[in-house]
Amino acid sequence: MHNSIERTPIRAHLTDHMVIVNAQAVETGPTRRPAAVLIWSTTDQKIAFSDPKGNLLFEGKAALVAPEVIRRLRTTDSTFFSLNFEPGNRHFLPLSRLVARQDFMPLKFDRFSELSDELQSRFELADYKGIEELSDELALTLLPRTNAKHLRDERIDLLLPLLESNQPPELNSLAQMLHLSKDRLSHLFADDIGMPLRSYVLWRRYRRALLALQSGEKIATVAHRVGFYDHAQMSRTFLTLFGYSPSILKCPKFIRISGIQSN
Template sequence: MTQHAPSQLLIEPGVLAIFGAVPKTAAHQHTLIQITLPMDDADMCLTLPNHDAIQLNGASIINQDVSHQLTMQAGWVILIEPSCNVGKQLTAKLADKAFIEIEINKPLNSTLTLSELLGLCGLTPALQTTLPQTILDARIARLLDKLNRCIGKECVKPQQWRAADIAVELNLSESRFLHLFKDTMQIPWRPYLLWRRLICAVQTLQQGRTATEAAYIAGFSDSAHLSRTFKKQFGLSLREYQKR
């Protein structure tokens, strides 16, 4: 059996990429666009239960909110926010389809940078979470800037991210803030915040800290709560993720 490199983690605003093995996941869906890139010599099966149980065995892009199950011996899984520049390119490629298959003409490995990975997928790797300032509301831009400070650093406690409190800070009503955020980011605030908290948990685990510490830092009540949320979002329990 071919030996593959250990897991790798790359995080930029708007994008999370993980290299490694993926044990069989439960059916799950999330608000992100997903790129799956198996190694050339690695077995992979991606099933879409709600689309005639279609099975994909090669590189592919899955649209947001599409239920899927994945088993992969080794490769990259890249999760992308639909509102970032790369997400907009993917949305155009998908053209409202649930998924598309793509062709990668160069060999993959675990040492590729995020820009190189996205380039292999035919994307321009402009890794900004925010939209161009001419489009993005300045208040949402300030909020995203604060969230992005967590990447690679200690996470800001989630009690500071209550919608009502953020709305006051931005001089908006809570309902107006929630509408504006969803309209701008194409993801409602609460699921978006959950995604960001899970990024905090993943990067904490990558630093060698315990699941209990990751849960505390990311604002979950305990490691069991974090694991349940992780499985609902990604189809794997925290223990299964750590064993990869």
């Protein structure tokens, strides 16, 4: 793995359903993330994605990456931004459809270069609201003007806060609360959010753990508090979703995470 600890720490900001990453010269293990990822280099250096065996999948200055694509990321001598639009974000489904047939959609670098300095400045100032607004604008520039806005069922909006608990209600209880069958709720959730309910619960558990890891607590304590079965389950999840182990993500010299506080 590239020795990123000696470089500027990775900065990750978590909004409600998006993760914004600013980093320099990193190399991850294989990841498979349920997010539509907009990524671009801030210099002339290219970003490279490869499969778990090292075969090149994409190389370029900017791209939109489809959800659930297994890949390794490598950048050298270049700062980059990565906007991860997650299930539940209003741009997740439209962006996913946009890149559905090709996994990696090359993008023109020019459209991002002028915003890189502004984003960098807002990170320095900890202007996270400004970062979120710019990220929203960038997503809209990629989508066709004729793109129909997906209207989410209001019952799903009522459901989402309940899933933020470290021990959320079981599917059967949720279905009874909404006066739906389990099958109907499962299909409705997947259609409106873009991933199965159980997978969504695991993803949100992972996000809470991301913030909790930098609190100084032991990894086993964090795993138990946010709802993982044990340390091993959390470690496997982190390696799959982020490409790094929880022990590395505890290190503020490697990564600094800000955003919504964990429960």
